[in-house]
Structure formats: structure tokens, C-alpha cells
Amino acid sequence: MPLRTLETRPHGAIMLDAEHTRFALWAPDAFYVSVELENGQSLPLLPQADGWFVIMTRCPAGTRYRYNIDGELDVPDPASRAQAGGLHLPSVVVDPLAYRWQHSAWLGRPWNEAVIYELHVGALGGFAGVEQHLARLVELGITAIELMPLAQFPGERNWGYDGVLPYAPQFSYGSPEQLKHLIDTAHGHGLAVILDVVYNHFGPDGNYLHHYAKGFFREDKHTPWGAAIDFRRREVRDFFIENALMWLMEYRFDGLRLDAVHAIESPDFLQELAQRVRRQTDPARHVWLMVENEHNQASLLEQGYDAQWNDDGHNALHVLLTGETDAYYADYAEQPTEQLARCLSQGFVFQGHINRHGESRGEPSGHLPPSAFVLFLQNHDQIGNRAFGERLHQLAHPEALKAATALLLLSPMIPLMFMGDELGVAEPFLFFTDHHGELAELVREGRRNEFAAFSAFADSQKREQIPDPNAPHTFEASQPDWSAPQQPAMAALYRQLLSLRHQHLIPRLPGTRSLGAEVLGKGAVSVRWSLGDGSELRIDLNLGDTPVVHTSQAGAQWLFEHPAQSADLLEQGHLAPYCALVSLTAAALLLPPDGERP
Template sequence: MNADPFLLAPGTRSAVPPLAPFDCFAAPSASAFSSHDDSAQDYLFGPAWLPDGRVRFRLWAPDAAEQGQAVRVEIAGLGPVPMACGPNGWFEAVVPGCAGARYWFRLDDGSTVPDPASRWQADDVHGPSIVPARDAATAFAWTCPEWRGRPWHEAILYEMHVGLCGGYAGAARELPRLAALGFTAVELMPVAEFPGTRNWGYDGVLPFAPESGYGTPDELRALVDRAHQLGMMVLLDVVYNHFGPEGNYLHRYASAFFRADCQTPWGPAIDFRRPQVRRFFTENARYWLEQFRFDGLRLDAVHAIEDEGWLAALPGELRAALANGDGAHRHVHLVLENDNNDAALLAAGYDAQWNDDAHHALHVLLTGEDDGYYRDYSAAPATARSGHSDHGGHGDNAAAVRGVPALRHLARVLGEGFAYQGERSAFRSAAQPAVADGVRRGQPSAHLPPTAFVCFLQNHDQTGNRALGERLAQLAGRDVLRAAIALQLLCPQVPLVFMGEETGSTQPFLYFTSHPPELARAVRDGRRREFAATAAFRDDARAAAIPDPNDPATFEASRPRFDDDGEWTPYYRELLAVRRRELLHRLAGCQSAGVDVLGPAALCARWRLMDGVELSLWLNLGNEAVPCTRPCHDRSTALHESCAGAAAALSAGLLPQRCCVATVCELAAARAR
């Protein structure tokens, strides 16, 4: 909390025009807070420019309204401006145009708070908010105004942490390299304003304000524009399930934002039952798509959003809002992270979900790890409610039994999308012993297209939530890793590569923050206690060696090297060229044609592409060659082999160990057409 805002140097005069006496302080009518406020660009939250050149400030402060308290907006150069209290807990004031002015709200107890819908925070989360320029998005010198994006099946995603790249300008400088490798989209980890300058982004507290430590809002627009110049989409990771622990003032004047009866891992759940709360986050999603021209959003951990009615309605509302003007005919993509494997949401307008099942099954196969949630993938698949006994066998039963549990989970992932489609989760059941029948996870997903699933071998969570942030290049053998990468990049599910994977980086990706001292100690000690519960860190000395998230050295150690002189960059370039040349134009409408388990760690997955050609991926992560039970008898072409000679061996009926081979078969029906 700051006590004395906006102290100007002696003799300094504000450039903001003086306020006319009693300028527009009448209580607003109920219609002023309707969902169609065209006079203020249709945004209820945040500063809005009116057609006559004035700026409207609004704050939803139901606690203050209920208690009869006064709220003022304090604007640099104007002083305190009283806000009129309107219906449903809204406060409003309208003032002359004041682009660039710093402001915040002063509550009745004398405390000051930033605008929860601030468009920019130059002085971090506790400082004043800044009024944006009028028509900031349209005034920006976009070089690709006709850009409409790419269809979802063309997405080849690259997950990037902007701060580790040197901010918005530094991230923009990486884009030509990524485009040359073959990526068609980048996905930015969250950039909403968080405390300090080092953070993953999931501790954001001002969802509309681009992180000031990375640069200005226009520098973020320049990053998006540069990607569009290169033919790349840009998706943004957004966090709607919680606010961070530092700098969130909502509880002081809008406690109704949160539920008293429902907790999440981050504290009280956000109350999506309230229309104002739903509107706040719907406007935020629209803001990023409209004002920064992002091509899509990835919604973080939606399983922690209690009212999924809002989630189901969001895609339609966003696409309707963007259907006219500059948004007409745009490809807008919405992606979920959802531990619940809720297939119904994917049928409600979302393009895809991050497929944790694919990652977990592959990780167990590559590393042998079975702690924590990996336990669900190292054990035999459980029974679903539908009565199906084992979800691993897509070929003959004897072959299915030969596959190790993780391989059978992977077989279902490749054939049907989710591994868990209503089966009991041993890991979650152990964590919730009060659930009598155990915790069941997921819904049937075989009806969804393969492109409804984002497939990754690593991401920020799966790497950074390890105590030491190790990457797969350190955890798995070279040959099996090459095979897994080939499977990931050539299967019809949408691939996502985490920054550094493409160069085989061995720098860790660690959890890092820049919290104030007391919170920093709590986070450091809590993280070490959490890992002390695992066998590897029960020893006090080992637990003490876990890097301190708040130490700047932890952040610096997480910067990947982007050297292109190793073997991994050419390998990624080769695989992405195959995907772009042979597969992208065939993926719309593709369907699974089945999965055969060939051995303990070997399978063949097949898909019928849109032109009738059949794509087959032959994978063997084991240490022994296995015979091929279903060779393609039609015209077949090898697209890729992860190790030399594997395609020739496959033609002879033997799939070598630790390899992946991709083939396409021009079936007789396709030739007839």
C-alpha cells in the first residue's frame, strides 16, 4: 500500500487538462452498466474512452457500496475525483481525456489500490495504473492488418517464456529462427502483471496489464505483429482460476469475487456464479484477442474453475464479439488445460486440450519414473464405468497383454485421445480417501478428432515442477528420445515443443519468482517441504539443495541455450519439414484407423487422412526388436526413420529397438478416387 501518490517535482505542472467543476458525477443509470455499452467500446471494466474524448473510470466495489463508503479515483494532475455509486456495487467517474496519466482508487479507509482492470502498470502491482492512449490498438502501426490466422490443424506450437528471452523485444528476435525451423505458432506463458520481474506468470494479479518488466504494451503488439509477418500464430496463456498471492487487492472492496465455501490449491475459488465476475474474465479474454491481435488463448487449469457454465459459454461469446470489423473471418483458437479430461467442453467450441495423458505415458516409458501421478501410468489400466475391462488393446488380445501398462495407456491416447475416460485414478483416489468408489477421471473421447489434443514431451509444468528442473535430454537415452520426438511431431495430434527442446538444451527449467522477503521464504520452504515427501529428497541435505525460487541465479540458470550446432536442431527441422510437406494439408477430418500393440514397448498407430491415405507410426521404445504383425500391403512410402535402416527392417517384417518409423500407404480406395 502506498500513502503519497503522484508527488511531482517542484515547479512541475501536469499535462493533464484541468477538471471542470462537478464534471459528470451524477449517479449512473442502470442502463449504463448493461452488457452493450457502445459509448465506451463495450468494456465495463477498466478505463474507457468515450466518443466525446472523455475517459470513464469504473470500479466494481460491492463491499464499499454495501457499507455506504466513498470511493475516489486519484489521477495525476487532477487530484481526487469522487466516484458516483451506481447499481449493483459499481462506482463511476468521467473526466476529460488524460492519456498516459497515472491513477488509482482510494477507498474510505485511506488505502489506495490499482485498477483491477488496469491496462498498464509501469511501477509493478502496488503502483498506480496508467490510462492507455485512445484507440491504442488501432493506432499501432500493424504491418499485417489483413492477417486472419491459420486453421487449427496447421498449428505446430512452441511454448515460450518471454522473460527468459529478454522481454517482448527479445522474444520477437527469436521468431525468425523458430519460423525457419518450421513452427507455425508460439504460445506465450502468461504475461499479466505479476509482482517483481521474475515469475512464470501464474502469479499474475492484474489480468489486463501486460507485464511491465517485459516491456510496453506496444512492444507486445510488435511481438505479435512480427510473428504474423512470419506466418506464425501467437497464443497467450491466461489464468482465470486464481489470482497471485502478492498484489491482489480485490478482497478489500470486492470480496464477492471469491467463494467462502470452496477452496482451490491457491485459496478461495473465484465465484463464477456472479455475472460481474464472469463479465470480468470474458472481457479479459476478448481484450487480448482484440487489442493485441492474439490468435488464441490457452486457459490454465480450468478444472479449478468451479462453474463450468461460464467455460461452455465463453467460445460462443468471444467469437460473436470478434465476428465483425477487424475480427471478421479470423481464426480464433481456444485451448484448455483440464485435468478432468472433460470431452464435453471440447465439443462446446474449444479447439483442443493439453493432453497430459500422452505426456505421462511417454514419460514413464522413457524414464521408468513412477512417483506421484506417474503411478497411474505405470499400473495396468483400470476398469471404466462402462464395463470395458482394459483400454490398452486395439489389436489382438494376446498382443495387448504383451504391452507394459504405460504402452497400453499410450495406445489408447493415440487411438482415442484420452487414456482416462472414466476409469479410476489410483493417484487421485489415494489423495481423496473419502470418495468411496475412488476418484474416476475423464469422459469418452474417441469421437473427437486427433487435432483436439495437444501432444507434448515437455512443457513448463512437467519440467519446472521437478525439484531440479531436469529436461528429457538428461533423463532419457538418445535413441528412445529421438523415437519419441518423431512420434510426437508426426502424429496427427497437435504438437507442442517447450523452449529449448529444439536444441537439446540441458539447462534446467526451474521454478522462479521475485516475491517480497516474507512470501519468498514461505514459497522456498514450502517447496522444499513438498519435495521432502518424495524418496529422492527425504534427506535434509538433498532438500536444501533444491534451488531457491527467489534467488536471481535460479532465473538465470533457467535460460536455455539456442545453439544450432548440435544434432537436435537439424532433427527437429527435418521432422517439422515432413509434417508441413506431407501431413498439414491432410489433417483436417482425419480419423484413427486403430492401434496395434506389437510388444512390451512397441505399437503401430494408424490414421486415415482426409485424402484417404493411411499414416502409420511404428514405435518401439524397448530394447529388443519386435516382429510386425500388420505390414501395409498397399503402396507404401517411408516418410521418416529415427535411426538408419529402420525402414528397411520394417519392410522385412521387423521393427528395430528404440526407433520410430513413419509410413504412408496409398490405399486402393484412395487410388480409385
């Protein structure tokens, strides 16, 4: 292994060659730091400027180690590349060049081709288990899988948002090499792989940073998870930016989804992260960056980020499909149809509008392309944040859900689905953790108290029926049973719609712009877009239970119609209940006789 140069001072154990490793820990509140190797050696790290402790020593890959702080406290490496088991066991030196890539020429896929399938690695049986689904997903029409967070968390089962060691893939899912094999195999199938990363907080168990690096946090700002991370510090910024670069360059992920960036108090950190990713990754690669952002900051989507998960679109659709208006759905209770029309034509529903708390939320987004918004009917949050984890097909009218699925998969926005959607699996997706002792009790009670705002759980005795997140059965119940009888009609619908998307829409998506939306009636909208080649896409959608007045467009090619019997009503100038009509009009048919676009 050739000697590796270090242009910066990276966190953690970095192999310099086959036999030597550099250990670097930022511990500004420590007086003394040593690295304790599994062979019994205790090596003092040399104090350097700005709170760093560093040593270069003979140490091959696979070596287990801990840091000792002031002779009193043994801790894992906060930048551990792997753990020898759980959070409280030793960290492991990893050779980032050990894996031999089979598809090293892979450069990713353009963003307009994204059809995203979100999944939980643990629920599918680990990295090796996910591989078993790749061929099936490609046949369905999926072009990218998105993995819920992998950072080492407490215990063996968790959604991943309680991660404590951001650089270490969760040990119960498999080794770093097995994760690389999954990504390599996916690339061989033509699938991009996205990773959900959490840079807004650390999990509640196993985080020792407060003992020796208080500068990671700022006590004057708090998030729902405790003291905010202090991105004003250079060392803290680099800790997370280096993490993003590790996933993209060493593991060859094709993109990242940044969780809840509204909880990051330094927006310029997000800009710097995007800039460094764009600068340091091969410009020939297609690297995707997405955010989840309650603040609906359209400006962020013009600063290096490809798209935002559009909760607004989901929430308006959910109210129309289920009639539920509790908690955050209250913001969509009065005008869900109008809000859906705004979402489909302009991106965000809340663009400075006042929410239920009397606060202004969001920025104008109508100037952004439809591809700047990731649309979904459900994801891990919207299923798992239900008390009993019910899936949408168990809550909505089946024909209305099929019409909404047509909207999801044939609109110019980027579609995302959650594992099992395509088969209508019966199993829920519950909130699960693997905490113990007092923390387990706090999480259990906190989970049940979250639902006090829902009318169905106003009674505390009813809240007691909510599954215990820490019970093994809660996790087991959330694993889809792929061998059970499913809904073949739903799978066929997904396959049909995605085939249409690949054939008719994806090649035309670059340059797409909105032509506006019209409310046809309660639960019914008509939306038009000008595609990149000048043709016009139109989706007429009726999620309501009564027909609405509708006018078809002359010369349009019908791409999709549900239900088929709606043709009779169309002749009468009406759109049937639970109906979706998708049409495409060629650019030539839209031009006036003089050949110039009006």
C-alpha cells in the same frame, strides 16, 4: 480520436476519445471511491446500481492513477491496462488505438496447421527479445508461438501464474505497444500467437479485491490457491470474458490457452466465454481456444474449444522414456504401453478410468478428432516442476527420444514443444518467483515440501538442495544460452520432421479419424489413422531396448525411418529398439478391386 460507445459496463479505465476517460470500479463493499490522478486531482466516482462506481472525466492516455477506497486505502485498478512499474505503483491509462498495425489483414491460420512453440517471455529477454527468435522459428517449421502468462505479477520475474492484474502486460517485459509490435511482427512472419491466461485464481501478493469486492470469491469453495473465484456473479464473469476479448481483439492474439480450468467451479462460465469469443470476433479469423483440464472433459471440446493439452500422452511417454514412476507418474507405472496406445487412438488415457486415488477421472474421447488433443514430450510444467528443472534429453536414451520426437511431430495430434527442445539446450527451466519477506519463505518451503512424495527427496536435507525460487540466480540459470554449442543433429531432426509434416500431413489433417492402435511389445505400438483424403498414416514406434515383431504394409510410402539401419531387421519381420517408422499409404491402394471401401 472519435468518440467510442460503450455497449456494456466494462471494468477499468476506458478512453472515450483523445481527452476523456471513463473510470469504472466494481466495489460492492466500499462506501466511497475516488480516482487519484497524478496531477493531484482527487475525483469522487459516482455510486451506481449493483456496487459500481463510475466517472467520466478529462484524462488523456499516459495518465497515472490509483483508486482510493473509503478514504483509507489506495489500490491499483484491478483492470489496469498497464502499470507504472510493479503491482504497488499507479496504473496507467492506455489508448488501445494508439498502435498502428502493419499486418492488419492477418486472419490467422487454420487449426490443422498448428505447430506450437511454448516460450517464457522473460527468459528470452522481454517482448523485444522474443522478436529476435521469430525468423529462426519459422525456418524450423513452427507456425505458432505460445506465450506463458503475461498478466502483471509481483516483482520482475515469475512463471506468470501468480498474476494479479489480468489486463496489464508485465511491465518488466515491455509496454503494451511493444507487445503489440511483437504480435504484429510475428504475423508478418506468418506466425500465429497464443497467450496462456489464468482465470482460476489471483496471485498471493498485491490482490486488494478482498478489501472492497469480496464477491469476487466464494469462501465455501477452495482451490490450491485459496478461495475459489465466484463465477456465479455477472460482474465477475464479465471481468474475465472482457479480458479474453481484449487479448483477442485489441492485441490481436490468435488464441488463448486457459490454465487449469478444472479449478473453475462453474463450467457454464467456460461455455459462455467460448460463445462470446466466437460471437464477437470476426468469423473470418481463425481464433484458437485451448484448455488445460485435469478432469479430461471431452464434452468441453465439443462446446467451442479446439483442443486440450493432453497430459495423459505426456505422462505415458515420460514413463516409457525415463522409467520414472513417482507422484503423478504412478498412474502410468503399470501399463504405460497400453496407455500410450489408448492415447494415440482415442485421445485421453483416463476416460472414466480409476486413478491412483481411487477416483474416476475423465470422459470418453474416442469420438473426437486427433486434432482435439495437443501432444508434447515436455512443456513448462513437466520441466519446471522437476526439482532441478532437467530437460528430457538429459533423462532419456538419446535414440529413444529421437523416435518419440518423430511420433510427436508426425502424429495427427497437434504438436507442442518447449523453448530449447529443438536444440537440446543444456540450461534447466526452474521454478522462479520474485517474492520477498514472509511470502518468499513460504514459497521456498512450499516448493521443497512438494517433493516429499518423490523417493529421491524423502530426506529433508536433500530437499534443502532444491533451488530457492526467489534467488535471482534461479531465474538466470533458466535462460537458454543460445550462443553455446548445441545439438545440431536434434535441430536437423526437428527441421526434417516438420518439413515432412507440412508437406504430407497438414493438408490432409481435416477429417482425420483413428483406425486403432496395437501393442507390439513393451514400449512398442503400431497406430493407424485415416487422413482426410482417405490415405492411411501409420506410425510404428518402439521405445524399448529389444526388437519386437512387426509387419509392414504393402504399397506404403516411407515418410520417415529412425534409425536407418533398421531395414535389416524389417526384412526379418522385426522393429528395432528405439525405432520409429512412419508410412503413408495412398487412398487408391487401400481400395478393394471393386473400388469401394470395405
